[in-house]
Amino acid sequence: MSSDLFRVIGGPQNYAWGKLGSSSAVARFAHANDPEHVSIDESLPYAELWMGTHPKVPTTLYSSGEKLADVISSNPEKYLGPKIIAKFGSKTELPFLFKVLSIEKVLSIQAHPDKKLAGQLHKSDPKNYPDDNHKPEMAVALTDFEAFCGFKPLSLIKEHLEKIPEFSKLVGADITQEYISSPSKATLQKVFSKVMNAEEDVVAKYAGELLERTKSQPEAFGATLADLIQRLDVQFPGDVGLFCGCLMLNHCILKSGEAMFLQACEPHAYISGDIMECMAASDNVIRAGFTPKFKDVAVLVDSLTYSTNNVEEQKLTPAPFARGSGDATFALYDPPIDEFSVLQIEFKSSGKAQMKGVDGPSILIVSEGTGKLFIKGEESSSTLDAFEGGVYFIAPDAEVEIVNTSGKPFTLYRAYCEA
Numbered sequence: 179m180s181s182d183l184f185r186v187i188g189g190p191q192n193y194a195w196g197k198l199g200s201s202s203a204v205a206r207f208a209h210a211n212d213p214e215h216v217s218i219d220e221s222l223p224y225a226e227l228w229m230g231t232h233p234k235v236p237t238t239l240y241s242s243g244e245k246l247a248d249v250i251s252s253n254p255e256k257y258l259g260p261k262i263i264a265k266f267g268s269k270t271e272l273p274f275l276f277k278v279l280s281i282e283k284v285l286s287i288q289a290h291p292d293k294k295l296a297g298q299l300h301k302s303d304p305k306n307y308p309d310d311n312h313k314p315e316m317a318v319a320l321t322d323f324e325a326f327c328g329f330k331p332l333s334l335i336k337e338h339l340e341k342i343p344e345f346s347k348l349v350g351a352d353i354t355q356e357y358i359s360s361p362s363k364a365t366l367q368k369v370f371s372k373v374m375n376a377e378e379d380v381v382a383k384y385a386g387e388l389l390e391r392t393k394s395q396p397e398a399f400g401a402t403l404a405d406l407i408q409r410l411d412v413q414f415p416g417d418v419g420l421f422c423g424c425l426m427l428n429h430c431i432l433k434s435g436e437a438m439f440l441q442a443c444e445p446h447a448y449i450s451g452d453i454m455e456c457m458a459a460s461d462n463v464i465r466a467g468f469t470p471k472f473k474d475v476a477v478l479v480d481s482l483t484y485s486t487n488n489v490e491e492q493k494l495t496p497a498p499f500a501r502g503s504g505d506a507t508f509a510l511y512d513p514p515i516d517e518f519s520v521l522q523i524e525f526k527s528s529g530k531a532q533m534k535g536v537d538g539p540s541i542l543i544v545s546e547g548t549g550k551l552f553i554k555g556e557e558s559s560s561t562l563d564a565f566e567g568g569v570y571f572i573a574p575d576a577e578v579e580i581v582n583t584s585g586k587p588f589t590l591y592r593a594y595c596e597a
């Protein structure tokens with residue numbers, strides 16, 4: 179085994195919103211990578227596969243069962259690199275957590291604090307805000323994927339208030355009028371605050387009427403939105419998310435390979451599909467809807483940016499990866515934060531590709547197909563089989579070669595951090 183490139187085992191999580199059994203990419207990947215310990219129970223949801231050093235679900239080495247965090251801490255200069263240690267201050271942990279998500283039911287509508295707010299929240303309420311870090315997140319679609327992401331354009335929310343009486347009744351005549359005559363960040367915050375602070379039974383009453391209207395008058399919504407409200411009402415009957423999510427947030431639909439980056443203090447929720455997700459190591463979540471968990475409405479209403487975009491602007495366009503060469507195509511998803519970038523490596527058919535070293539640690543996963551991986555020049559001694567669901571750690575500066583001899587598509591995702 180090369181010490182610069184080795185196979186690791188991530189941990190699956192059975193949250194209730196996950197896809198069932200082998201319909202879940204999480205289940206298939208986890209089973210393929212660790213068939214001895216992970217069998218697929220068709221009646222169980224498989225929601226997330228964690229790859230990283232988070233102590234809650236530690237990634238381990240395939241060869242020895244050791245925790246990746248322990249291997250890193252045995253030689254942090256080698257496995258993280260001096261720049262990462264200096265920048266992020268840990269000699270044990272990766273700055274990012276890489277995940278596969280398989281989503282059957284909508285997740286909580288949520289936002290994550292920026293660094294400054296995270297520090298304040300953690301200090302005043304450590305139970306609900308367990309650390310002082312920000313939590314930027316990025317999703318790259320593996321299948322068709324839908325999510326809520328950011329507020330809709332102001333004009334579209336105005337249209338909903340004008341055409342959907344249940345929405346304007348929930349918001350109240352005064353604030354509806356104020357918004358319609360002058361849509362702005364300030365009036366949007368008032369509308370959102372009114373929705374979020376409404377009594378549960380009032381929300382449920384108008385949600386029932388809203389659902390009826392999606393059937394009796396679908397043209398008031400447009401076909402996609404009427405269908406979305408009906409689907410999500412089955413999952414969370416009468417929930418405030420039908421208003422603050424469906425009527426106020428962008429409904430983004432991504433094709434395989436498309437990505438979105440979630441800025442701090444932007445409301446979002448994943449709705450359905452399989453994705454690769456990468457995030458900074460943090461657990462700070464401020465929830466708004468579609469959740470039985472704690473909702474911190476005051477902090478939420480106060481902290482959001484209320485910036486509005488159309489759906490296309492929410493997508494993150496990939497950039498070329500100058501350090502990749504050969505027969506694969508490389509797409510770099512590089513959000514404007516320090517903790518991570520994600521690289522997609524895609525072969526359409528047989529071939530060979532090379533990646534020059536990256537100045538920090540990486541986790542690599544195969545999402546489709548089979549091939550071989552090895553450190554450049556060490557084909558005979560370090561070759562690893564690469565297969566759908568296989569997960570690998572790559573040390574800083576290691577030059578990796580990838581070979582596809584199958585003639586079939588072969589796709590890998592690599593998360594890494596460079597200081």
Ligand SMILES: [Zn+2]
Nearest residue numbers: 288290315446
């Ligand atoms: Zn989130």
